[in-house]
Amino acid sequence: MAESKTSGKPVKRAKKPETRLGLVRRARQMDRVLAETYPDAHCELDFTNPLELLVATILSAQCTDKRVNLVTPALFAKYPTAEDYAGADRAELEELIRSTGFYRAKANSILGMAQALCERYGGEVPGKLKDLVTLPGVGRKTANVVLGNAFGVPGITVDTHFQRLVRRFGWTEETDPVKIEHVVGALIPKRDWTMASHRLIWHGRRICHARKPACGACPLATLCPSYGTGPTDPVQAAKLVRSGPSPDFS
Numbered sequence: 001m002a003e004s005k006t007s008g009k010p011v012k013r014a015k016k017p018e019t020r021l022g023l024v025r026r027a028r029q030m031d032r033v034l035a036e037t038y039p040d041a042h043c044e045l046d047f048t049n050p051l052e053l054l055v056a057t058i059l060s061a062q063c064t065d066k067r068v069n070l071v072t073p074a075l076f077a078k079y080p081t082a083e084d085y086a087g088a089d090r091a092e093l094e095e096l097i098r099s100t101g102f103y104r105a106k107a108n109s110i111l112g113m114a115q116a117l118c119e120r121y122g123g124e125v126p127g128k129l130k131d132l133v134t135l136p137g138v139g140r141k142t143a144n145v146v147l148g149n150a151f152g153v154p155g156i157t158v159d160t161h162f163q164r165l166v167r168r169f170g171w172t173e174e175t176d177p178v179k180i181e182h183v184v185g186a187l188i189p190k191r192d193w194t195m196a197s198h199r200l201i202w203h204g205r206r207i208c209h210a211r212k213p214a215c216g217a218c219p220l221a222t223l224c225p226s227y228g229t230g231p232t233d234p235v236q237a238a239k240l241v242r243s244g245p246s247p248d249f250s
Helices: 020-037 050-059 065-078 082-086 090-100 103-120 140-150 160-168 177-187 190-206 234-238
Strands: none
Touching: 020 177, 020 190, 050 065, 050 103, 050 140, 065 090, 082 103, 090 103, 140 177, 140 190, 160 177, 160 190, 177 190
């Protein structure tokens, strides 16, 4: 640190703004660290085909993946096809999904989505973003989950964890999910979009929490401009680390 010529006291130099190239390099380095930290990162919703994942993702709104996974076995067994959902008794469907919350709205989405699949796509889930987002209850986030995990098409899933982390990381100041998707898509290679989404979501659920991130236990500490938002003491931070999906909606 430089000294003042008049007082001899240390003078802090202003930190230079990060260049675009510097941001790209840092973002990709952070993604590599997360890849090493979470080698098993994956979609935590249980499914065996695109339709099951589509339904599970609709149910996951304002609900934990753990709760959805408790509900879907009976749901998938009763309604194995889009035709089955389209012809479902609303009261029975609502009762099966009641514990996921907002069950009436979710039933509307599932019934409308299934009817649209039968009318437009022969009962099959389409594998293109432009088609998926036309289905009732299906936005870009849900569509990207299905594309990336059921069809192997790279997609960025901008959920609440993802939004929180990319802003903390200084990747973007945007708050609109679509704008965030495009900004991050320009930082991370397309082939890595799906896995990068999983890694950020896992990190958000396990370490970089909304209210008190475990900064002192974070593998990204030296790369994160928000280091210090939560406890930096390793012992205190270790107590905040979760081993699985977040039990709340943070």
